Amino acid sequence: MNESRSDLLLLLAGVGGVLVVATLIGQWLAVRQRGKASVAEAQVSVVDNLNARINAWWAMVILIGLAFMGGKAGVIILFGFCSFAALREFITLTQTRRDDHWALAAAFFVVLPLQYALVWYEWYGLYSIFIPVYAFLLLPMLAALRGSTRHYLVRVAETQWALMICVFCASHVPALLTLQIPGYEGRQVLLIAYLVVVVQISDVLQYVWGKLLGKRRIAPALSPSKTVEGAVGGILSATLIGAMLWWITPFTLWQSAGMALACTLMGFMGGLVLSAIKRDRGVKDWGHLIAGHGGFIDRMDSVLFSAPVFFHLVRYGWDVS
Amino acid sequence: MKRALAWLSASTIVVFARLITAVHARWQGCEPRAVQRIYFANHCSHGDFVLLWTVLPAALRQTTRPVAGSDYWSGSRLKRFIGRDVFRSVLIERNPAQRDQDPVAQMVQALDAGDSLIVFPEGTRNTGDTRLLPFKSGLYHLAESRTDVELVPVWISNLNRVLPKGEIIPIPLICSVTFGQPLTRIPAEGKAAFLARAEQSLLALAMQEAGIDDEKLP
Numbered sequence: 063m064n065e066s067r068s069d070l071l072l073l074l075a076g077v078g079g080v081l082v083v084a085t086l087i088g089q090w091l092a093v094r095q096r097g098k099a100s101v102a103e104a105q106v107s108v109v110d111n112l113n114a115r116i117n118a119w120w121a122m123v124i125l126i127g128l129a130f131m132g133g134k135a136g137v138i139i140l141f142g143f144c145s146f147a148a149l150r151e152f153i154t155l156t157q158t159r160r161d162d163h164w165a166l167a168a169a170f171f172v173v174l175p176l177q178y179a180l181v182w183y184e185w186y187g188l189y190s191i192f193i194p195v196y197a198f199l200l201l202p203m204l205a206a207l208r209g210s211t212r213h214y215l216v217r218v219a220e221t222q223w224a225l226m227i228c229v230f231c232a233s234h235v236p237a238l239l240t241l242q243i244p245g246y247e248g249r250q251v252l253l254i255a256y257l258v259v260v261v262q263i264s265d266v267l268q269y270v271w272g273k274l275l276g277k278r279r280i281a282p283a284l285s286p287s288k289t290v291e292g293a294v295g296g297i298l299s300a301t302l303i304g305a306m307l308w309w310i311t312p313f314t315l316w317q318s319a320g321m322a323l324a325c326t327l328m329g330f331m332g333g334l335v336l337s338a339i340k341r342d343r344g345v346k347d348w349g350h351l352i353a354g355h356g357g358f359i360d361r362m363d364s365v366l367f368s369a370p371v372f373f374h375l376v377r378y379g380w381d382v383s
Numbered sequence: 384m385k386r387a388l389a390w391l392s393a394s395t396i397v398v399f400a401r402l403i404t405a406v407h408a409r410w411q412g413c414e415p416r417a418v419q420r421i422y423f424a425n426h427c428s429h430g431d432f433v434l435l436w437t438v439l440p441a442a443l444r445q446t447t448r449p450v451a452g453s454d455y456w457s458g459s460r461l462k463r464f465i466g467r468d469v470f471r472s473v474l475i476e477r478n479p480a481q482r483d484q485d486p487v488a489q490m491v492q493a494l495d496a497g498d499s500l501i502v503f504p505e506g507t508r509n510t511g512d513t514r515l516l517p518f519k520s521g522l523y524h525l526a527e528s529r530t531d532v533e534l535v536p537v538w539i540s541n542l543n544r545v546l547p548k549g550e551i552i553p554i555p556l557i558c559s560v561t562f563g564q565p566l567t568r569i570p571a572e573g574k575a576a577f578l579a580r581a582e583q584s585l586l587a588l589a590m591q592e593a594g595i596d597d598e599k600l601p
Contacts, residue, residue: 151557154557
């Protein structure tokens with residue numbers, strides 16, 4: 063545990079160092095802009111948004127650091143709340159109506175807490191199928207009992223999708239704590255740190271590479287800011303960073319690179335998929351609670367998609383329970 | 384004691400409203416300033432004024448009173464406490480047959496005491512499919528009585544989905560409160576024209592929201 067804590071502190075110090083550099087660059091850009099006589103408004107808003115994002119990163123890193131210090135309870139509470147906020151954003155954009163009221167109440171106040179309780183009790187056999195099987199069967203029943211058939215399949219499918227993304231996928235982050243890896247006892251929180259750092263740094267680096275070199279857009283209809291140059295540069299450099307972090311994981315250097323590549327690819331696709339939903343619903347952001355970033359889903363999209371895959375790769379490759 | 388309890392209840396209600404709705408204000412046509420105003424909003428839920436009140440800066444909350452139906456808010460001791468002591472509502476009798484006070488006179492009295500008001504000119508909760516019910520004439524008479532008070536249209540979106548009529552458990556959904564430009568005053572405009580213009584100003588805010596608010600399938 064002591065070794066785990068010192069590794070965690072070292073990692074947090076590294077992230078803090080990156081944020082200090084980012085903050086200095088952001089402030090330098092802002093000062094330089096203010097010095098100039100005429101700057102296009104679009105450029106000002108890019109720098110403002112960058113600084114808002116960096117400030118929000120400080121808050122997020124501090125919050126996650128505190129949750130890690132709180133151990134299993136801290137991590138489960140943090141991700142339980144993230145699930146709640148994400149589900150609230152997702153359901154807001156669905157076409158659910160009065161007749162879904164019981165189903166939605168069950169989704170928020172029964173399914174979500176139960177899923178995290180199952181993770182807390184480390185009941186893998188149930189939490190891995192609870193939402194895909196039991197919520198999947200239960201919620202349509204509740205919707206059917208209300209008697210309305212209008213857009214029935216659409217409403218039921220949207221609710222199930224919301225639960226899968228916002229609760230099922232997200233709960234696989236704290237579930238990493240329950241893995242039993244020989245020689246890695248008491249250090250599982252570092253797996254969460256590894257996943258979050260690799261996936262989020264990939265998002266950041268995709269943004270940076272895209273702003274510096276981005277030309278060819280990958281999917282203009284889905285996301286105007288995603289470019290080939292940004293994606294390739296971001297994923298490769300994040301994979302490199304992931305490999306360099308092998309010392310906090312149970313992986314070898316090359317395994318760590320492979321894991322980081324898998325996570326960043328899933329993360330990239332997660333961003334694209336959730337953008338597609340936003341564009342279909344005609345909104346720019348999922349929410350407004352994280353200044354500069356948008357909503358919780360905007361910030362978590364890549365983690366949501368990579369968490370279950372990372373969890374299962376580690377479980378089948380390293381877990382002995 | 385009662386005041387402390389009222390303050391505590393108000394804070395609890397604000398925290399709860401934010402937890403369920405993550406409500407955010409869009410000050411589109413005006414700024415949150417300490418000028419005397421009549422906020423007129425759409426009405427789908429008993430929580431409407433709570434949401435509007437929640438997004439006001441704390442200083443403005445002290446001087447902003449909702450106008451509410453006394454039939455509902457006198458229903459039980461708890462409702463009376465929340466209506467009178469927590470929100471300092473101006474309680475009016477909606478049924479003309481039972482009135483012993485003129486509602487417009489009550490509202491003017493509150494304005495003359497220096498407070499701002501939150502009113503729902505539809506008169507009752509809109510539980511149908513139309514965006515707005517036709518406005519009652521109260522807003523016109525109120526506006527005529529005090530022409531120096533700003534009339535600010537406010538669109539509250541999504542709250543009807545959080546707690547539809549007849550349900551007990553609120554569903555967490557993101558709500559927004561959009562403040563429009565104050566209505567310009569046109570001298571000798573006439574009741575019908577004024578009310579039509581007021582309705583239109585609210586509908587215009589609703590349309591801007593339509594990206595999120597629209598329940599129609601493609």
